[in-house]
Amino acid sequence: MTAVRVGVFGLLGSGNLGNDGSLEAVLGYLRAEHPRAVVDALCGGPEAVTARFGIPATRLHWYRGEYRTASRAGAVAGKGLGKLVDVFRTAAWVRRHDVVIVPGMGVLEATLPLRPWGFPYSLFLLCAAGRLLGTPVALVGVGAAAIRDRPTRALVRWSARLAAYRSYRDAQSRDAMREMGVDTARDEVHPDLAFSLPTPSSSPSGPPGLVCVGVMAFHGGNDDRARAEEIHRRYLDGTIRFVRALVEEGRPVRLLTGDDVDATVVAAILDAVDSPLVTAAETTSLAGLMTEMSAAGTAVAIRYHNLICALKAGTPVLAVTYAAKSDALMAQMGLAEYCHPARELDADRLLEQFRELEKRSAELRRTLAERNETAARRLAHQFTALTAALFPTTDPTSRKAP
Incomplete structure (x- = not known):
């Protein structure tokens, strides 16, 4: 059978250890349960992701100054053009995959400062491309929270609706998406993906009173x-x-x-x-x-x-x-x-x-x-459910052509 092509997506490799930990957990699952899967990333810090995790990675945004404040006309124009170019870049990347996974992270929340044309827009492009091109997009163990800002709220709501699979890291996240108009009847709640990572010795070994x-x-x-x-x-x-x-x-x-x-x-x-x-x-x-x-x-x-x-x-x-x-x-x-x-x-x-x-x-x-111990058992169930949803046994001839 043809090896399944899996894409991972998010603000990965950008200096946030939690985001990268979620990616590490999903890669561990894929290597254990789907060792023949071919994996690459569309992310914020492609060089860091490739260096640490050994997978090919592509820059999330066409415009390299995406995360800098745009005050000059040239920068504003560059950001605007980048939003248009990213429509086609994202769609082309999605089309090359059988499955796309968004590993954990608070991708459906705005509990820290966030602009709608930033990551919410990128996530919407991903989920819309997945739906149009027939590539399942899975939001796995993600965080969500009620959002007041209308543009951000709309982008997040439509991203969730267009995803083929959703699970959350706590019940409050699922409740928040329900309140924002997403049908969560089939969505499950599991512990954060980081709870599946290896655990060091729990005996205090530092200086007394540390x-x-x-x-x-x-x-x-x-x-x-x-x-x-x-x-x-x-x-x-x-x-x-x-x-x-x-x-x-x-x-x-x-x-x-x-x-x-x-x-x-x-x-x-x-x-x-x-x-x-x-x-x-x-x-x-x-x-x-x-x-x-x-x-x-x-x-x-x-x-x-x-x-x-x-x-x-x-x-x-x-x-x-x-x-x-x-x-x-x-x-x-x-x-x-x-x-x-x-x-x-x-x-x-x-x-x-x-x-x-x-x-x-x-x-x-x-x-x-x-x-x-309870968290470990619940996460094992999460990965079993993910395999059933995204990796059913299929005829290799039915996969999309590259």
């Missing part, structure tokens, strides 16, 4: 643009106060990130606290993040996949939450009471919650071990 603190260049979401700097300053000041309080007690602190843009926050904390007890990790994968988390006795984190890495490593974590997905994740893993709002971060209250978390550390580690 606390991992995951940080983020947080400025609120789409609806917070008017007070983005105020939100960022409150989050950063509160985080600095929290780290300083730990250091004053002689506790070592390890700063973790989840995206390249977070480096500015790390630098600000290191400068403000100015202590050898505070160090920063340079991780390039979720595996690296999990290794860091597993070395700590406890953790505090804001990025969604930082939370997943701590939970999967079995490390009790306090979540600084900016979206419903984090609250849902913590509830799913038995730590619902250990959430703190990122937009109203209060260092004193955060420290109080952290003390409570540490007191229950042994009990919470047992809870996490049980919940991780």
Whole structure:
């Protein structure tokens, strides 16, 4: 039989460790269950994807300045022309495949600043091309949230409607799509794809009292643009106060990130606290993040996949939450009471919650071990369902011609 041609799509290889972790999970599934599949990517950082994962990759956008602010007439014209060219580029790429998978990520949400003509437009082109050309597009384990901005909402709703397969990483995502007018009766909910990645040893191996603190260049979401700097300053000041309080007690602190843009926050904390007890990790994968988390006795984190890495490593974590997905994740893993709002971060209250978390550390580690076993079983079901939906036994002569 002809080897099935699988395309993977998304903001992959662009510096976000969570996105790349979702890709790693799907590639692991394909290599285990469909080893003859020929895989390539249409993504934000093709060079990085090829270097790390060993698959051919194509740039998502024709216009190379897509992610830079367009202020001059030439740049505006280039972006506009790029949107038109991408219609044909995306369709040509989709046509070369039997199946296209969008692996995880929050592709159906706008919980962070997002413009409709950015990724929502690209996702719509993908799903529309898949429907027109007969190539199934699968949104696998994705995140979704209600969207107020009408253009973004419309693009996201139509992308979901045009996809051949949808599954979500939490029930709130499915509910959000239902509220936006998508028929979700046949859609399933499974744990985040990152829970299928290998787990390091969960025994703390770092210095006594080590606390991992995951940080983020947080400025609120789409609806917070008017007070983005105020939100960022409150989050950063509160985080600095929290780290300083730990250091004053002689506790070592390890700063973790989840995206390249977070480096500015790390630098600000290191400068403000100015202590050898505070160090920063340079991780390039979720595996690296999990290794860091597993070395700590406890953790505090804001990025969604930082939370997943701590939970999967079995490390009790306090979540600084900016979206419903984090609250849902913590509830799913038995730590619902250990959430703190990122937009109203209060260092004193955060420290109080952290003390409570540490007191229950042994009990919470047992809870996490049980919940991780459950997540693994549910993800096995996810991959079985995906195979049934996308890789049925077919006559090789029925495949599309290249």
